[in-house]
Amino acid sequence: MKKENNFKSTHFFKNITLLSLMLYGSIIYAQKFRFYYELRFTPNSSQKEIRKVDFYILDYDTKTNESSFYSSNYVKNDSINKKINSLMKVSSVTVNLNGFKNSFIKEIITKRNDVYNIYSTIDGDFYTYQQEAKNTWKLGSENLKVLDYNCKSADISFGGRNWKAYFTNELPFNSGPYKFGELPGLITKIYDTEKEFEFSLIGVTKIDESVKFNFSKYIKVNEDKYIKQYESYLKDPVKSMKQGTIITDDGTKFVMAGGFSKSEIENEKKEIYSRLSKDNNCLERDSKKCKVRNSILNSK
Template sequence: MKKLGFIALALFVHTAFAQTNRFVYQVTMKSDATNKNEVKTENAYLDISKDKSLFYSENRFKRDSIMQQNFQSGGGRGFNREQMQELRSNINYSVEKDRNNQKTLFKDRIGRDAYVYEEDRPLNWKISSETTNIGEYKVQKAETDFGGRQWTAWFTTDLPYQDGPYKFGGLPGLIVKVEDTQGDYSFDLMKNYKIPEIAALNQFGNTIKVKRTDFLKQQEKFKKDPVSFMTQSGGGGSSQTRVMGNGGIGAPRGSGGRGGNQNPADMKKREERLKDEAKKNSNPIELQ
């Protein structure tokens, strides 16, 4: 009987990992250090398959779907500007965790390009014996210091995943809730369901592979002068590798709808929006 029970458990785990599960988290953010009363909330997806997981914005997924449908129809239908505006996201990054090689890849857009780096800081958890219930799950407490913040997580062993939202993971179960002690950022599991496979996010322009330190340098340059950053022909860290959306190396800049004749009024609005967005991201999720 014990052997049969073990086989049944093994089959359950195999079946769980043979399909993709989507976990929907509510992300709460106070990204403007000058206005902590402004709380931004939106949903994000954590898609988990046998070999990897991907964390990204629900709004980005919806925008990508609309754009993809438009491209497939030849672009004749155009975009509903109001609808696309409503789907703008404060979560411009995505996080991919590769279970086979234990790597975490962080990708975020700076200006026109997407930058990707491999996370080089391990998560050192202190697991507490404290337990409670969150929704339908029995959860256990764990704490860690990461990115200049102290985080408290609650994980459950009811689900066979050692994963979580953002870069968090590595606990003996799925993270149901994680928040920093200042109350600036929190991720709360809302629901989950099955999907055919992990989403394939659209990638426009170039993807530049850099070290984390180079990414931070480029990010700081953009924050100081986003307009100048976007008009520069160079960019990227000292150890960058430029990869086209189709996988080619050494992609030339100037493609993918850049440049061209733009209305001066539209350019001015874009400049003002970039500067305003840079100012409002003065309290990022990672402080160091």
């Protein structure tokens, strides 16, 4: 049944490629594009036979050379959020949060002037910090066709992994999924040589407006400050629940009348650590965040 669901989702996104053959001729007139990526990944480093699929969106403005990368679930969860907010106004209502599908990459990543802005939530608190774009590529000689685009290869060492990418000059944008970019064309496919993570372009369309995120609620910090906050959360992931608050994956808070019992809190703590341990494979395994996470989880 899971395979069937994945196929349907992929088929849906592939329908978005109807403009693929027409885009190049009209590209100089367009200003904003939306690129849809499929991510196939191995969530657990010790169980490589288990694979999952997520979908992500890259909005790109050709006029300003700015981009935003985020999970497609942000769009889906927004409508669910509004529904739950209306339900929470009714007393004694039980809200089913199963509609909030988790994303493997939870951050919103924007790029402007060769700087990545990382927007992340930690237990309901919103933080943003910056990282410089440091992609140093070695151009290759391999060719590949992705969708209807002719692509060339390039290699890079990033995040403690070796990656092979394919990019196309037919979409002459120096952008790509996640924190990958700085090639003379859009990245259409990129995977690490261990085949644990693979992004593939599955759809392209022109848009009038990008998704409007409320970035004003994010607190600006440096990366080290963010890591300290993340470490504090991992050491006590049920701190908010002790105060009678449920926090969804996108940082939305719901205060529950009467709070929670000690057994409910303890069970939730075990569930959180279990879930984090199952999804322990970091895309950037040499990052500060990954090292802190693994250090704490390995001690549990």
